Amino acid sequence: MMDFKTEYVTISNRLQMLAKEDPDKAAFIFFDEDLKRTVLTREDIWDKSRKCAFFFRRLGIAKGDVVCNTLANSQERLITTYGVVLAGAVSMHGQKFLADGEDLIKNLKDSQCKAIIIDPDEEKSIILGIPDPVVHEQICLCIIKTGESTITFEDIKEYFKSLFLTSETSDIKPIPKHYLFFDTFPLNANGKIDKNGLKTLSVKRIEAECNT
Numbered sequence: 001m002m003d004f005k006t007e008y009v010t011i012s013n014r015l016q017m018l019a020k021e022d023p024d025k026a027a028f029i030f031f032d033e034d035l036k037r038t039v040l041t042r043e044d045i046w047d048k049s050r051k052c053a054f055f056f057r058r059l060g061i062a063k064g065d066v067v068c069n070t071l072a073n074s075q076e077r078l079i080t081t082y083g084v085v086l087a088g089a090v091s092m093h094g095q096k097f098l099a100d101g102e103d104l105i106k107n108l109k110d111s112q113c114k115a116i117i118i119d120p121d122e123e124k125s126i127i128l129g130i131p132d133p134v135v136h137e138q139i140c141l142c143i144i145k146t147g148e149s150t151i152t153f154e155d156i157k158e159y160f161k162s163l164f165l166t167s168e169t170s171d172i173k174p175i176p177k178h179y180l181f182f183d184t185f186p187l188n189a190n191g192k193i194d195k196n197g198l199k200t201l202s203v204k205r206i207e208a209e210c211n212t
Helices: 011-021 042-059 075-086 102-110 153-163 195-210
Strands: 026-031 037-041 066-069 090-093 115-117 125-132 136-144 178-182
Touching: 011 042, 011 075, 026 042, 026 075, 037 042, 037 075, 042 075, 066 075, 066 102, 075 090, 125 195, 136 195, 153 178, 178 195
Parallel strands: 066 090, 066 115, 136 178
Antiparallel strands: 026 037, 125 136
């Protein structure tokens, strides 16, 4: 009787193996709307995916949990998808076809989805990493508030608490620690949002608030 042996290779094993074999080899190449070329090497994929998986586990994502990914085709979508898998969870494609999103909501309920990965509207809100002396970085949400809007910081905090998993014992919360309203966001020479400039302004405002 012949002895057939089959070796099963996991996605994690495969990514790690490829990174070790040829770490600098281009794995994926992306072009943005300005045709700027971004290359992710095999080592980039392995390193970023592991870090993403670690963050998901810190949020409470566990083996077998379903995570809905609504990001468009991009390097962020790629890394978060691998991150979900490396965390032991199941990645579900999130796309709505009905105007009211009823089809997506049904899929979320049927799959008992535990978390959703979303892309914020950068025209009105941006999430930044703000330096923190204790945990390296804390999340800061910058928002453009229109004149007729009555939304408050407390409204936003309650929204995030209801949307994301939280851990009261964790030093790093999956919800923003800082919330800042802006009339406009600074723009760079190309007319796009200057995230570095916005980060500098945010740090100054946070420091000013801490000193008052």
